[in-house]
Amino acid sequence: MDASSTETFVAHRNLLFTVAYGMLGSAADAEDVLQETWLRWAGVDAERVADRRAYLVRITTRQALNRLRALKRRREAYVGQWLPEPVLTAPDVADDVELAESVSMAMLVVLERLAPTERAVFVLREVFDVGYGEIAAAVGKSPAAVRQIAHRARRHVAARRPLRAVSAAENRAAVESFRRALETGDPQELLDVLAPDVVLLSDGGGVKQAAPEPVVGADRLIAFYRGGLEGALTCEPATVNGGPALLVRLDGELDGVMAVRVEDGRVAGLYYVRNPAKLRHVAGGTPLALRSA
Template sequence: MDGRTKDATGGRMDAATEAFVAHRNLLFTVAYEMLGSAADAEDVLQETWLRWTGVDLEGVREPRAYLVRTTTRQALTRLRTLRRRKESYVGPWLPEPLLTAPDVAEDVELAESLSMAMLLVLETLAPTERAVFVLREVFDLEYGEIAQAVGKNPDAVRQIAHRARKHVAARRPRDTASPSDTRAALRAFQRAVETGDLQGLLDVLAPDVVLLTDGGGVVRAALAPVVGAGKVADLLGRLSGAVSLHPTRVNGHPALVVSRGGEIDTVVATRIDDGRVTGLYAVRNPEKLSRMTQETLLHR
């Protein structure tokens, strides 16, 4: 063997390309968990690739660890830029939804970390805290490895991890609904919206339900959270007959795609507790809907 293998088109992949391709889905997942944006995660992967091509592979003992460190550093830099950008974002900011395969849901820990509700909790962490939490709690990296990725010593990383876990635990979604309860609540919610059944909506919505709509200033959306079953039901009840709803799986969880005129209009992720909808996350910004036509491969 000459250290080179054939790619899918019958060409040759060198060792650097082979290693990057082997870990690409993992690297994308790390970047997306840190950024909540597929577009920015792809940019981070491009930057990681450019740096990887300049590395002397003979000096790299563990390509996976090296690539994860590089991706983390690039994501941290991008995350600080994103935080400034979000300060001027029009209306609520929501993560970019990803159409995911059933196998993501089978990895319970990964699916939990990818939920809209959880990603919004991660948004409340400082950049380094988020990186440490993601690498430790989601990807189970050792403290020494994380220390190299974030530029801290292992003892400092342990303290950051403890602080981040405490912060997340206080805000973590309760996740008390079984998969069957979740599916049943989502079906009831879909039927009520499609038929304009106000009482049906009030039955499935929790009294303190919160609806967040992300239009990014590009399309019409509520500029502040809509709180309370009555207000949310009144708003959703107006959609009857104007749109069609289709169940799908977003970020490893059941969700709905709202179509208007045959085009995707909105992606609605839900948070369901005790059989009732407690959170609705409606992404309408067209720039965030490009990942809904093809499944995104995620891995840890």
């Protein structure tokens, strides 16, 4: 492989990782897909490729789609609720509203409900604005079929996605109030900051305690929290998947990552990942991008 081909891959790497992560919801699997993409790109005569970005996105999509089909079968046997692997992101990701929404825990949970090809088409079209012809080549469908799949996927996502974006100031205020309430354990403080119909999704992977089904309602959530977290609890604000989150520690050890969704100034959704296998990407910032460098 010549230097030009290497430079091309490096220039598009963050974009390709974000494509794979959006399709898979797993940073570890996205990295594996990038490695597979690199190996295939190394065998290509890049001088004969008219649009290198499109070609790399096509390779990445095909590899991610193959992996997603295999992951779907494994996730059906997953112990308890499955949540995406959280990634610690730089604050500037949160500043890019389009990018932050596309990789948010809430959006990735919604995308998990789509069939593999629907998810691939939605991510490429709605998130990265890839043309129908390019998507058709990537997923092995006709452009007409891709248009129908995109329409169906948009309808499914629109019915489940969060209603509106929340300002950074509103997020900070609600998350800070929630952090204080968690650390003090005061039930009234928690009731004050939680929406009455708040929903908690938790993922322990069969290794740590987690609710097997969504916990709905402030009272039920408080009861679950008080019965499931033992030890001296501290919370550190962080930006995870482009949105507000808390790194939760028990007796000084990282217990999990809790992504927070805020609506109308109160906490409306919590995504608590306790599975140790999914906490490897919260030690350092993960580069995500909707466009190439």
